[in-house]
Amino acid sequence: MSSYERLKERYTAANQPHVFTYWDKLNEKERDELLQNLNKIDIERANRIFAKSIHASEGGNEQDSIEPLPDDAFDTTIGEENVANVASWRKIGLDAIGAGKVGVLLMAGGQGTRLGSSDPKGCYDIGLPSHKSLFQIQAERILRLQTVAEKELGKPEGSVIVSWYIMISGPTHPATVAFFEKHHYFGLPRSNVIFFEQGILPCFSPGGKVILASPTEIATAPDGNGGLYAGLRAPLSPSDPDHSVLSDLKSRGIEYIHAYAVDNCLVRVADPVFVGYSIEKQADCAAKVVPKAAPHEAVGVVALKGNAFSVVEYSEITKEQAERKDSKYPDRLAFRAANIANHFYTRTFLEEVESFESQLAFHIAHKKIPYCPVDNPTGETIRPSKSNGIKLELFVFDVFPFAKHMFVLEVERKEEFSPLKNAPGTGSDDPDTSRTDILAQQKRFLQRAGASVTEGVVIEISSLASYAGEGLDAVKGKTYIRSGFVGSVEELDALV
Structure with a gap:
C-alpha cells in the first residue's frame, strides 16, 4: 500500500x-x-x-466546589519565621543540582507580537544598562547557579551541569536557534541546551472537520503551553525517532525538573529552594505561587476545585471568596496563591502524563482561521471576517488534578515575579516595569549585604556575579554614588 x-x-x-x-x-x-x-x-x-x-x-464544571489550599500542602518562604526552612530547602536543592539530578524546562514558544517585536519573546531587551535579553539573563543565572553549587559543595570547576530544555513553536524555532548561535549560547555548552517544539493540533470547524489552510496544508496551531507534555515525547530529530526530551532526561540521570515561562525577568532558574522544598515533600508535581496583590486582582489562583488541585480563574471565584481571609494568617487572603507558570515535576510524573492525557479536556478558543473551501474548491485561501473555527489549547497546569503528591510554595512577588506581557508604555507588565523590578531587586541585594546606594543611583549586577544576592560580602560598608552595569563584584568599586 x-x-x-x-x-x-x-x-x-x-x-x-x-x-x-x-x-x-x-x-x-x-x-x-x-x-x-x-x-x-x-x-x-x-x-x-x-x-x-x-x-x-x-x-461544564460549575457544580464543583472551590476551596482554599489545605495547610498540609501549602507552605511559604515569606516571613522571618521561615528563614530556617528556606535554608534547609536550599541545601537539599543544591545537593540535587550538584548530583546532576536537576534539569530545566523553559516555555518559550511565544512571539513578541504584543510587545511590538517580530522576534521570539525571549530575545527581547527590556532596557537594562547591559541591554541583555531575557534569554541571556536566564542563561547566566544557570551559569552562576552551577558555580554556586560547585563552591558550596566543594566540587571541581565545570563539574556541575544544569541542562536547559527550551520549548519553542514552529514560528519561533528558526529565530530562537539563530539567536542562541549568534550569542554562542551565552557561555553554556551547546550540548546542554536542547531545543524542542511544543505540540500542534489541527484547527477544526464547529462541526469537527479539520480546516484546510491551502490545497496542500491543514490549518494548525500550537496546542497551548500545555503542549509541553506532548513535546516532551516527540522525537528530537526525524533521523532518531527514539530520542526525545524524556529519553534525554533519563539518559542524563535527571530526576527533578523545574519548568517556567520565559517572560518573567525575576525567575530563579532551577531555584534550589523550590527544588529542595519539592524533594523534601516528595512531590511529584508542585507549583510556585505569589500572593495576590489585591482580593480582586484578575489572576488565576491555585486552589482545590472539586477536591482536586487546579488553577481557578478569577471569574470563577465569588466576591465573598475573593475577600475571604486565611484562618491561619488573618492578614492574608484565603485564595491568594496566584499562579505564575512556575512548576516542579519529577521525571516519573512527566513520563506518566501520556497515560492520563485522554482524560484532559483541552480548552476551546473560537478564532478567525484562513481556509480553503471544499464545497467550492478554487484553491484560493479565504480570510474570514468573523470567527469560523476552533483552536484547541492545553494549559500547563491542567495536569495538576492528576498529581498524586501535589504541593504549593508561596514566595515573595517582588523577588520572583515580574511578567512581560504588554507593549512599552502600557504601565503594567511591560518592559518598563520589568526593568524597574529587576533593578530594584539588585539594589536590595546590595543593601542586604551592608552597602548604601545613593538615591537615584541605578546599578545592574550581572547574574554571573550573583544569583540571588549571594557573594556580595565585599560591598559591606561601602556607599555607591554612581550608576552603571557591573559584570563582577570587583567592578563595583568603580561606582563608589
Whole structure:
C-alpha cells in the first residue's frame, strides 16, 4: 500500500476525507507536500481531543466546589519565621543540582507580537544598562547557579551541569536557534541546551472537520503551553525517532525538573529552594505561587476545585471568596496563591502524563482561521471576517488534578515575579516595569549585604556575579554614588 493509500484510508476512517479535496489538481511536488503535512498529524488523537473538549464545554464544571489550599500542602518562604526552612530547602536543592539530578524546562514558544517585536519573546531587551535579553539573563543565572553549587559543595570547576530544555513553536524555532548561535549560547555548552517544539493540533470547524489552510496544508496551531507534555515525547530529530526530551532526561540521570515561562525577568532558574522544598515533600508535581496583590486582582489562583488541585480563574471565584481571609494568617487572603507558570515535576510524573492525557479536556478558543473551501474548491485561501473555527489549547497546569503528591510554595512577588506581557508604555507588565523590578531587586541585594546606594543611583549586577544576592560580602560598608552595569563584584568599586 502506498503512502497516499495509507493516509487516505486513515483520514477516511477518521471522517476527515475532505483533506484530499484538491488531490487531482495537484502536481507531484504538491502531492508530496500534502502527504508530508498529513503525516505530521495524529488525526485519531486530534479527533479524540476535539470530542472530549466539546463534551466538556457543553457539560461544564460549575457544580464543583472551590476551596482554599489545605495547610498540609501549602507552605511559604515569606516571613522571618521561615528563614530556617528556606535554608534547609536550599541545601537539599543544591545537593540535587550538584548530583546532576536537576534539569530545566523553559516555555518559550511565544512571539513578541504584543510587545511590538517580530522576534521570539525571549530575545527581547527590556532596557537594562547591559541591554541583555531575557534569554541571556536566564542563561547566566544557570551559569552562576552551577558555580554556586560547585563552591558550596566543594566540587571541581565545570563539574556541575544544569541542562536547559527550551520549548519553542514552529514560528519561533528558526529565530530562537539563530539567536542562541549568534550569542554562542551565552557561555553554556551547546550540548546542554536542547531545543524542542511544543505540540500542534489541527484547527477544526464547529462541526469537527479539520480546516484546510491551502490545497496542500491543514490549518494548525500550537496546542497551548500545555503542549509541553506532548513535546516532551516527540522525537528530537526525524533521523532518531527514539530520542526525545524524556529519553534525554533519563539518559542524563535527571530526576527533578523545574519548568517556567520565559517572560518573567525575576525567575530563579532551577531555584534550589523550590527544588529542595519539592524533594523534601516528595512531590511529584508542585507549583510556585505569589500572593495576590489585591482580593480582586484578575489572576488565576491555585486552589482545590472539586477536591482536586487546579488553577481557578478569577471569574470563577465569588466576591465573598475573593475577600475571604486565611484562618491561619488573618492578614492574608484565603485564595491568594496566584499562579505564575512556575512548576516542579519529577521525571516519573512527566513520563506518566501520556497515560492520563485522554482524560484532559483541552480548552476551546473560537478564532478567525484562513481556509480553503471544499464545497467550492478554487484553491484560493479565504480570510474570514468573523470567527469560523476552533483552536484547541492545553494549559500547563491542567495536569495538576492528576498529581498524586501535589504541593504549593508561596514566595515573595517582588523577588520572583515580574511578567512581560504588554507593549512599552502600557504601565503594567511591560518592559518598563520589568526593568524597574529587576533593578530594584539588585539594589536590595546590595543593601542586604551592608552597602548604601545613593538615591537615584541605578546599578545592574550581572547574574554571573550573583544569583540571588549571594557573594556580595565585599560591598559591606561601602556607599555607591554612581550608576552603571557591573559584570563582577570587583567592578563595583568603580561606582563608589
